Amino acid sequence: xxxxxxxxxxxxxxxxxxxxxxxxxxxxxxxxxxxxxxxxxxxxxxxxxxxxxxxxxxxxxxxxxxxxxxxxxxxxxxxxxxxxxxxxxxxxxxxxxxxxxxxxxxxxxxxxxxxxxxxxxxxxxxxxxxxxxxxxxxxxxxxxxxxxxxxxxxxxxxxxxxxxxxxxxxxxxxxxxxxxxxxxx
Numbered sequence: 001x002x003x004x005x006x007x008x009x010x011x012x013x014x015x016x017x018x019x020x021x022x023x024x025x026x027x028x029x030x031x032x033x034x035x036x037x038x039x040x041x042x043x044x045x046x047x048x049x050x051x052x053x054x055x056x057x058x059x060x061x062x063x064x065x066x067x068x069x070x071x072x073x074x075x076x077x078x079x080x081x082x083x084x085x086x087x088x089x090x091x092x093x094x095x096x097x098x099x100x101x102x103x104x105x106x107x108x109x110x111x112x113x114x115x116x117x118x119x120x121x122x123x124x125x126x127x128x129x130x131x132x133x134x135x136x137x138x139x140x141x142x143x144x145x146x147x148x149x150x151x152x153x154x155x156x157x158x159x160x161x162x163x164x165x166x167x168x169x170x171x172x173x174x175x176x177x178x179x180x181x182x183x184x185x
Contacts, residue, residue, distance in 0.1 A: 007040040013047045021054055027061040031089075038072045048084050065089050070117025071105065078124040088121050090114060092132035092154070093140060094147035102137050115154070133160040141183055 008016070020028055030051060032044050048064055055062050064086040073088075081088065093099040096111035103110040121130045134140065140147060151159050163184055 006035065007043055010043075010046060013043065013050065017047070017051055017054060020051070021058055021060070025060070027063075029063045029065060031065040031067060033067045034069075036069055036071065037066055038068050038077060041077060045080065048086065052084070063087065068117075069103070069105075069110065070114050070121070071107070071110075073117045073120060075120070075124065078121060081129075082125045086125075088125065088130045090118070090130075090132055091135055092118075092151075092156075093134050093137075094143065094150045098139055098143060098147065101139060102135065118154075127155075131160070132156060133162055136161060136163050136184055 020030065030047065032047070037044055044066065051062060051064075064084065065088070066081070066086055067089045070088075070090050078088075080086070091103065092114055093102045096109060099111040099114065100109050105113060107113070118130060118132075134147065134151075148159065163181075
């Protein structure tokens with residue numbers, strides 16, 4: 001949380017925006033990912049406001065997505081998101097016994113934290129502006145029915161299943177995070 005040296009500088013954001021707006025595509029999405037982008041929400045706001053200003057003269061269809069674990073989400077952030085049409089994306093790996101193992105959290109249950117954050121997101125920015133995805137691990141492969149049942153219980157109308165990405169924290173726990181492609185399929 002205190003590692004500001006990993007945050008993008010305003011200059012890096014400006015250079016990224018120049019590259020993004022040089023795309024010939026009429027539609028662009030700017031997605032804020034982590035670590036945890038809400039820990040540097042001032043940088044997210046800087047980028048959104050600068051991109052919106054640049055886009056006034058360019059006229060692209062632009063969308064913004066914040067990929068967050070919801071641990072620091074609050075009303076102020078969500079009202080800003082609502083005002084600026086920013087979507088929220090988070091990971092949700094199913095029941096607590098799975099989610100909490102897949103996503104350990106030093107401040108308690110990550111599952112409870114996500115559900116509390118999802119409720120606040122749905123209340124302020126609306127259910128259609130919040131999406132979840134499930135990252136497949138060896139553990140999740142053993143509980144497909146429980147995961148689907150839990151998604152239904154939580155009111156989700158879809159599920160996005162993705163394999164584990166072979167980088168970041170996933171590489172630190174190969175037993176948990178490596179599995180045969182056939183088992184995933």
